[in-house]
Amino acid sequence: MKYIGENLLPGDIGKFFLVLSLVASLVATIAFFKANQSKIIGEKESWLRIARFSFLLETISVLSIFVVLYYIISNHLFEYKYAWQHSDRSLQIEYLLSCFWEGQEGSFMLWSFWHCVLGWVLIKTSKDWEAGVMTVVSFAQFCLATMTIGMYFFGTKVGSSPFVLLRNEMEALIFSRPEYLSLIKDGNGLNTLLQNYWMVIHPPILFLGFASTVVPFAFAFAGLTNNKHEWIKYSLPWASFSAALLGVGIMMGAMWAYESLSFGGYWAWDPVENASLVPWLTLVAGLHCNLIYKSTGYSLRATYFFYIISFVLILYSTFLTRSGILGDTSVHAFTDLGMNWQLLIFILVFLMPALFLYFKRYKSIPTIVKEEQTFSREFWMFIGALILFLSGFVIIFITSLPVFNKIVTHFDFLKSIFKNSFAQPEDPEFTHNQIQVFVAVILGFLTAFTQFLKYKDTSKEYLRKKIIIPVIITIVISLLIIFLGGIQYDKKGIGFLVAIHMAIVGSVYTIIANASYIWLVLKGKIKVAGASVAHIGFGLILLGILISSGKKTVLSWNKTGINVLEKTKQEDPAENTTLFKGIKTDMGQYMVTYTKDSLNERDRKRYFEIDFQPKDGSKGFKVYPDVIKNNKGAEGFAANPDAKHFLFKDIFVYITSFKEDDKKDTTHFRNEVLKAGDTVYYGNGFMIFNKILLNPTEQKQKFTEDETAMFLDIQVVSKEGSRYAVMPGIAIKNQSLRIIPDTVVAQNLVVQFNKVVDQKLGKLEIGLKESKSLTTLLTLKVLEFPMIKFLWLGVVVMFIGFIMSVRQRIRNFIA
Amino acid sequence: MKKMHIVMLVIIAAAISLLLMYMGNVTTYETIASAKQKPGKNITIIAKLDTATIQYDIAKNPNYLTFEAVDTLGDRMKVAYYYEKPYDMEKSSRIVLKGKMENGIFEIRKKEGILVKCPSKYKDDMNAAKKNLETASK
DSSP states (O other): OOOSSOOOHHHHHHHHHHHHHHHHHHHHHHHHHHHHHOOSHHHHHHHHHHHHHHHHHHHHHHHHHHHHHHHHHHTTOTTBHHHHHHOOTTOOGGGHHHHHHHSHHHHHHHHHHHHHHHHHHHHHHOGGGHHHHHHHHHHHHHHHHHHHHOEEETTEEESOOTTOBHHHHOOOGGGGSTTHHHHOOSOOOOOGGGOSTHHHHHHHHHHHHHHHTHHHHHHHHHHHHHTOOTTHHHHHHHHHHHHHHHHHHHHHHHHHHHHHOTTSSSOOOOHHHHHHHHHHHHHHHHHHHHHHHHHHSOOHHHHHHHHHHHHHHHHHHHHHHHSSTTTTTOSSOOOOOSOHHHHHHHHHHHHHHHHHHHHHHGGGSOOOOSOOOTTSHHHHHHHHHHHHHHHHHHHHHHHTHHHHHHHHHHOHHHHHHOOSOEEOOSSHHHHHHHHHHHHHHHHHHHHHHHTTSOSSOOOHHHHHHHHHHHHHHHHHHHHHHHHHSOOOOOTTOHHHHHHHHHHHHHHHHHHHHHHHHHHHTSTTOGGGOHHHHHHHHHHHHHHHHHHHHHTOEESOOOOSSOBSSSSOOTTSOOOOEEEEBTOOEEETTEEEEEEEEEEETTTTEEEEEEEEEETTSOOOEEEOOEEEEOOTTOOSEEEEOEEEEOSSEEEEEEEEEEEOOOOOOOOOOEEEEEOTTOEEEETTEEEEEEEEEESOGGGGGGSOTTSEEEEEEEEEEETTOBEEEEOOEEEEETTEEEEEOEEEGGGTEEEEEEEEEETTTTEEEEEEEEOSGGGOEEEEEEEEEETHHHHHHHHHHHHHHHHHHHHHHHHHHHO | OOHHHHHHHHHHHHHHHHHHHHHHHOEEEEOHHHHHTSTTSOEEEEEEEEEEEEEOOTTTOTTOEEEEEEOTTOOEEEEEEOSOOOTTGGGOSEEEEEEEEETTEEEEOSGGGEEEEOTTTTSOOHHHHHHHHHHHTO
16 A cells, blocks of 8 residues: 655665664674784774774764654654654654653663764773773674664564554554545654653763763773773773763752652652662772772772673663563553563673673782771772672662562472562662661761771871861761751651761761861862762762751641541541632641642643742742643643742642632522521531630631621531531621621531521521532642752762862873 | 671671561562451552542542452452542552551552552553544544
């Protein structure tokens, strides 16, 4: 059949470059490998020329694939599945890039793109090591190219191509018609959660971090193949760079979670988060061992080990997030594309040769037999590296539980031992926190103290002289935080609270000690202070995390309309509060009103205006959380939180549900005559009139001093058993009467006190109205995060510190 | 013995004890029938949601959601959850529940206790999308 209106040229170009990229990276791998092996000068040069030319072809191919895919998405060529599945016409231009990395194929492309960029930097800078290192990088490129090739080899599908046509991938009646394309009006759209500016910049940065971990690995691998170990001076700036980018990439994800996901926080120990954190931990461990070796000759074996596992763990995290194996434990992993075995091979093909070479060369890796001195920097630094590794090991073990379950299902003898498969603990966050808080304590103290030790050995007098001032300052600040900070996180027992405070002391010590190190030891020479700056940032991150989480408070504790018949007990959590439009609601230190909402046509979001008035009379503020309609194929809304940022805290608000009712209010008041003790029924229950109150002080704000006021104390009991107090009243002044109605919003009920019918018998007339117009309402959650600025500031400071040390190390080996 | 060896031993011991502690906390996947045999114990159940039984009225109590869940063996249980109704819960294909059985009701007191395996969240449900495609052509 001939289809009308299809534009197949971009797809054909794209497929051509997919194949070219596969072939070019394979040729580059072989040529770099040959160049590395060759000892004859002329031969080595000619292999290198071939290799570089192939790598150039590879780079051109990857860039071309990028351009073609962008062309397809931005021109809304819905004949291509990728464009149809991940974008639609209404999408803003800035989010077109996000469509790339919504799918697995696009994110592999991104990874591959960064390998190309890093590859050229390596070719230009690594001199003798170029061939060995680039063999590994090119091979990684080849593996990534297989992920997007989307072809059948010997009956097995390899990879998943971004250029497949919609009509080939799906079975639907409309594809039997030649003009089907004109019937597809729009694409499926980008997931609403990804329509956020952080999602435009977070993936590229994170993938640069991911991609850059191949470099220390490649140096280590080349070192093992050639049995030479001088690469460590090259790998230092690379490892710092990688740690900087991976760290910032992870924290940008945290920022995205905080700003646009409504789980009320920045870190949830989700498997996807864990899987990217663990390689960072081992990489930082490797970086420190690398430094130790460069300065003392110790820890080279550990450096090899950490650089190898960091990259392998990146591959493992790729496997975890993309294989669909985390389906029951993570809220955000990619769907299974049926490439699990391929992803598994991707890990093994790097892990196996690296491990083989590592053990083969283990004996010949230089080491120092003499023990480290107790008062030497290398001793404590190495312990720090081990603690980082321990921390990462525990995290990845817990995260790998679903993998273990999967393995069990493949072996019968295991099935008989483990009858039930393991699930996460009931409180996965606390499971991690109770372990990692001690890691924070140890790392905090080590990072502070170790800086003041010298390599080889340190005289005790020198040490005493240098550390006394920072220790005193730390004690003062820590005592202030402990006694005035008001961190009373006692939900998990006193032990955990003590641990939190110990970790706070540790992080304060890190900040103070490293700041004073720049001052006291480096004499303010900021050029060489990269490490100290990074450590200050690390301390700030720890401090920000500990305070903002330890003191996080829910402001929206629900206190109204507690149902007596339902099983809501006092200890049950009740974090959502209902706000009725235009009605002030009490929320701790604030009176909160949902004033209005509006629909923004451009970004298709509905913004709610929530007004906060502090009870102490200080200036109020407004926040604008919003909801966005989900993309096609899914109903409902996704919520985007909003936060009001103060210097020392964030007030964080998100909508958990909303209900709108536009019906005009047409009902009238129904009048009832009654006396004290009488009961009146209404649509959803009844109310008891208890007594009359004359000028009650608790209603003082409703009448002026020269008025005489009468209020009725009435209790409303709904069918469900909820009880509400309602107090309608009248105010009299100079024969004129003012009616003050009261409402029970949850019951859509307005009650007013009309008049006194018979003073002697105590008979009164009240008016009841059951209105529909009160039902525009929403429920929301309001959280307070104190000191969260420290966390974000810490991330920036740590990044700056890492980049400073990258420059420092580059200067070192150029000079 | 070298100092470093002692440090290593301490760390290995720490790792083992941490993991043992952790394994003491893990829950197991249960069926509804086996869950009913273990009241008061923290467990995890994968089930399907019976959408007709969802009861949630934000005007009355936004922190109380009840529904019934059915597992693959056909057993049914009542579930109570003390937080807001997860978005798009009705569209879930599967639902992972973490909590404990009390008086025949599966009580979930942790916000993370419900994990909705939802086609709309990050994942693209091609069936829903396909339906969308079919209706677009009409």
